Amino acid sequence: MKYLIYQTTNLINGKKYRGAHISNELDDGYLGSGQLLKKAIAKYGIENFSKVILKECSSVQDMFEQEAIFVDAKWVEDPNTYNLKIGGEGGWDYINKEGLRWTEEKKKLHSIEMKKKRDSGEWGPKKPTNGFLGKKHTLESKQKIASNNVSTLSLEEVEKRLNDWNSIPDQRGKITKIANMWNVSHTQVRRFIKNNLRFA
Secondary structure, three states, X not given: OEEEEEEEEEOOOOOEEEEEEEEOOOOOOOOOOOHHHHHHHHHHOHHHEEEEEEEEEOOHHHHHHHHHHHOOHHHHHOOOEOOOOOOOOOOHHHHHHHOOOOOHHHHHHHHXXXXXXXXXXXXXXXXXXXXXXXXXXXXXXXXXXXXXXXHHOOHHHHHHHHHHHHHOOOOOOHHHHHHHHHOOOHHXXXXXXXXXXXXX
């Protein structure tokens, strides 16, 4: 396993990105995961970026210590770099693989940030949506629903509808034709057939 500090350079505008990376080989094609860097690669094309290894480190701890040196505040503030934050912090992959632990202070800060994201809806499980939420059926719609509810149909109406259904060949568009004939929705046709076709 290799613990690397690398630098990726945009060959068109000269902007650079530095980071830490764990890999089995020196040249694995990895260019970095920074947000601005990713956008730049998408804009200019991966072929317009090159990467060099600045330092090979002895351990994960050493790698993050070196990253803090190579990606300091001065580097981040330079407008000709893609880095958005100082180095040395690491990420979840390294924590899980190498058994590193965050300090209590960092855990607390992370918890606060994640709570903000959950509250804003930026992160977390999506709330189920109800397409009809906040809407109301019109009186006409209610009457149609009631009149087409299977439980309210007379035996004569059920028989008539079954005859209508059987009179049209099974082919594409059959449900649409029946829906128009009965002046109901496709869903109501399917529901009627499901509940009554076995009696036909």
